[in-house]
Amino acid sequence: MTQLEKLKLMIPELSGTTDQDEALQLLLDDVLSDLLTWTNRTTLPAALEPTQRQIAVIRFNMQGIEGQTSHGEGGxxxxxxxxxxxxxxxxxxxxxxxxxxxxxxT
Structure with a gap:
């Protein structure tokens, strides 16, 4: 199973769709680039693949609220x-x- 397929399983509202595959793949690619930079590596260790997906889900859920550190509404x-x-x-x-x-x- 590919990282994209696994990521779609982690985001229930997208599990049966293919409409956002390109956007999700871009998200995975961006997270991969960040992970390689943060770890000073050229390839991602297999053990960090779940972390790549976790960060992609976080970033997917943060779309539209970038930059906010807190939010209050209706109590x-x-x-x-x-x-x-x-x-x-x-x-x-x-x-x-x-x-x-x-x-x-000298």
Missing amino acids: VSRSFDELPLPIRQTIGQYRLVKLVRLNAA
Whole structure:
């Protein structure tokens, strides 16, 4: 099963549709790019594929409310974190350290 098919299963309102496949694939590609940047890797470890989908679902649900940190309406209050702590911790486990070599001038 592809990442796109798995993502559609995680978003119930899209599970039977193909209308938004391109938009969802773009979302997955953007998250992949971010994960590779955050982990200093060139390929995504298989263990981070669920994290890729989780972040894609978060970003899908945040469409239209980008930039809001909290929202209240009709006595209901909501607040948003871009990435919850457990997801950040998972990403951190796969982060490669960048080493920089400095040549001392003599």
